[in-house]
Amino acid sequence: MKKLLSFLILSLLVVVLAACGTAEEKTTENNASTNEDTTNTENTTSENTEPVTLTVGASFGIHELVLEQAKPILAEEGIELVIEGYQDYVMPNQDLDSGELDANYFQHIPYLEDEIAQKGYDFVNAGGIHVEPIGIYSQKYKSLDELPDGATIIISNSVTDQGRILSLLEVEGLIKLKDGIEKTTATTDDIVENPKNIVIDNGSNPEMLVTYYEEGEGDAVVINSNFAIDAGINPIEDSIAIEGSESKYVNVIAVRSEDKDNPAIQKLVEVLRSKQVQDFIVNEWSGAVVPVSE
Known part of the structure; x- marks a missing residue:
């Protein structure tokens, strides 16, 4: 009888231990799965916030x-x-x-x-x-009105700059361009009136215009504001004429x-x-x- 009782107790103990082992394995698997899901979520979040x-x-x-x-x-x-x-x-x-x-x-x-x-x-x-705004600068004169007959104005050799510059000279009354032309593509050939016989020197690279102004070349020089500002020139204070805010x-x-x-x-x-x-x-x-x- 005692042997039978011992055998039953031993069998019950084995079953309990086996059940605990299975539970621990499931818990471990669940934790691993949870950790994996968390890691995946973190990785996804990191990927989504990548700049x-x-x-x-x-x-x-x-x-x-x-x-x-x-x-x-x-x-x-x-x-x-x-x-x-x-x-x-x-x-x-x-x-x-x-x-x-x-x-x-x-x-x-x-x-x-x-x-x-x-x-x-x-x-x-x-x-x-x-x-x-593009501006006109001079070391010799304080206004466009002071420019003498036959004055030389040095401008950029860039085709896209020239129409812009000629439009400014027209607005300031120095020249008149042909009626009906597209001002952005105007060239010196489109000048129909030039009462002061202004000589327009259009052979200079844009980045050289500041140097010509500082060295006093010509009677006036037309300079893009970015080049002027980079050289410490104030377009508002130092120019004798400047393009308006309506610029295209x-x-x-x-x-x-x-x-x-x-x-x-x-x-x-x-x-x-x-x-x-x-x-x-x-x-x-x-x-x-x-x-x-x-």
């Missing part, structure tokens, strides 16, 4: 500084802005076309349109940001056509047009650079 990288080419100076203001704002939106600086007007479009850049910010609308027409780039204007030469964000609806690009334009960035432009350059909101 988007946007590489934008910009000319040194104004464009680069404006983008720097947008950088922390975009970071809050999950967009990491990488700014690539350029010293010329050729490479930014070449690098955008090749895919090295997601966008660029250095050119005005007529220049962009000319580049597309001449080089076949499949680019679009994603949005205008600011205008850099708005500097834009350019992108490949396939990226025109890219949310990151749209957010970039939105931030650059924000009050915070526009206030920076106004305060930094005191009207020498004019922000646009559309």
